[in-house]
Amino acid sequence: MNQNETPLFTGLLEHAKKNPIQFHIPGHKKGVGIDPEFRDFIGKNALSIDLINIGPLDDLHHPHGIIEEAQQLAAEAFGADHTFFSVQGTSGAIMTMVMSVCKPGDKIIVPRNVHKSIMSAIIFSGATPIFIHPAIDKNLGISHGITTDAVRKALEAHPDAKGLLVINPTYFGIAANLKEIVDIAHSYDIPVLVDEAHGVHIHFHDGLPMSAMQAGADMAATSVHKLGGSMTQSSILNIKEGLVSAKHVQAIISMLTTTSTSYLLLASLDCARRQLATKGKELAERVMGLADLARKRINEIPNLYCVGEEILGTKATYDYDPTKLIISVKDLGLTGYEVEVWLREHYTIEVELSDLYNILCIVTPGDTEEEINILVEALRELSYSRTEITSSTKALEVHVPNIPLLALSPRDAFYSEVEVVSIEESVGRIIAEFVMVYPPGIPILIPGEIISQENVDYIKENLEVGLPVQGPEDPELKTIRVIKEYRAIK
Ligand SMILES: Cc1ncc(COP(=O)(O)O)c(C=O)c1O
DSSP: OOTTOOHHHHHHHHHHHTOOOOOSSSTTTTTTTSOHHHHHHHOHHHHHTOOOOOGGGOOTTSOOSHHHHHHHHHHHHHTOSEEEEESSHHHHHHHHHHHHHOOTTOEEEEETTOOHHHHHHHHHHTOEEEEEOOOEETTTTEEOOOOHHHHHHHHHHOTTOSEEEEEOSOTTOEEOOHHHHHHHHHHTTOOEEEEETTOGGGGGOTTSOOOTTTTTOSEEEEOHHHHSSOOTTOEEEEEOSSSSOHHHHHHHHHHHSOSSOOHHHHHHHHHHHHHHHHHHHHHHHHHHHHHHHHHHHHTTSTTOEEOOGGGTTSSSOSEEOTTEEEEEOGGGTOOHHHHHHHHHHHHOOOOSEEOSSEEEEEOOTTOOHHHHHHHHHHHHHHHHHHHTTGGGOOOOOOOOOOOOOBOSOHHHHHTSOEEEEETGGGTTSBBOSOEEETTTTEEEEOTTBBOOHHHHHHHHHHHHTTOOEEOSSSTTOSEEEEEOOOOOOO
């Protein structure tokens, strides 16, 4: 196969060049019927390939032409047996993975710090989650992945599980010993599903953590749009056949996917794959160099710590992705969110995420030394402005709440009769909705868990500092939906 070719993108261009008379959707017809301001901004080129699954352009639901060819090239590039394109982000690919292996009542082993799409899939499929505690980094206040020991214990206790889901690498770029985890799960004939939302690039450079396909995992939902250069919302689902069947996965992904698949997104996947396959290594090399430079210079700034390879060596920190800059700001006496806002207001810098103690900046082929210099300069100014008032500031103490107890399956809780109570009154009750901070979208509470005072305090702490707490029907989180309790009538 020739990785320089882009059958899908090229097919669209050739089709558009014929200037066909379109009696089909989309009704804007090459942009002619669209709002002129939007047309002028977005450009005629993009609108000319905003097409639909007419005969010559294949169909994502039943690929047998240019989409199939593009998916085959992607499979080769990622070392998979099959690749499915997703126009519904990695969330869509993750739901497909879970629903491909689980039916109602089946057990799936998952870390508790999963993205909400995994919990949504667990609710849709009716699976029972067996949670593994992620390893918590008390210094940074973040959770890492799961350890091999924890996986071994979970499998010994639940050899009948239908799948093991692993987040690798984590949002913060920390990787577990995936190969060992895969080998253990396979010794039980249990398929390994990898949430590889933050790892599309790792497959293409030996200095980066091992990819899901390299480790022999059965499925991986991989965000090409996050770090691989395709357009937002476009992802892939890679699979290795054996414990899972490509035909079954195709049926499930099709059930979960819009029938109006965006060809702009699909074409961008085709081209991103070409770039990764042909230049991925050299691009990663340059990005790692830029990130290392940034890390070194940030670590020279007082009261800031940018995580480097010293984080490695624990059971949960087997490897890391150096292109992620995890910057601990707690010693400035500021929350990550305050630093995020300061950078926005003073330097028009937007970070990837902030939490109570850190900011996360990602470095990609889209960056140059110029952006790195501005980030370092901004952080230096912020730090020195804090140093002058150090006596009145105090480093924030990290605390991470314990994982709540699951009293009901998430699906049963979600579909139970509920009542709305004030957040203060919710302690001790079983929650019927999600509460999470987005990004990263990892639930503080999931349906079925017992709300503790510690959870309520943690939610309030996040709200007070301005972090985006989402999930409940009440956006202000003054009230919360809990399972209705029937007390004896006196
Ligand atoms: C760990 C993790 N998994 C899955 C997703 C979902 O990816 P997408 O936004 O492409 O649906 C995200 C998104 O932030 C994520 O951080």
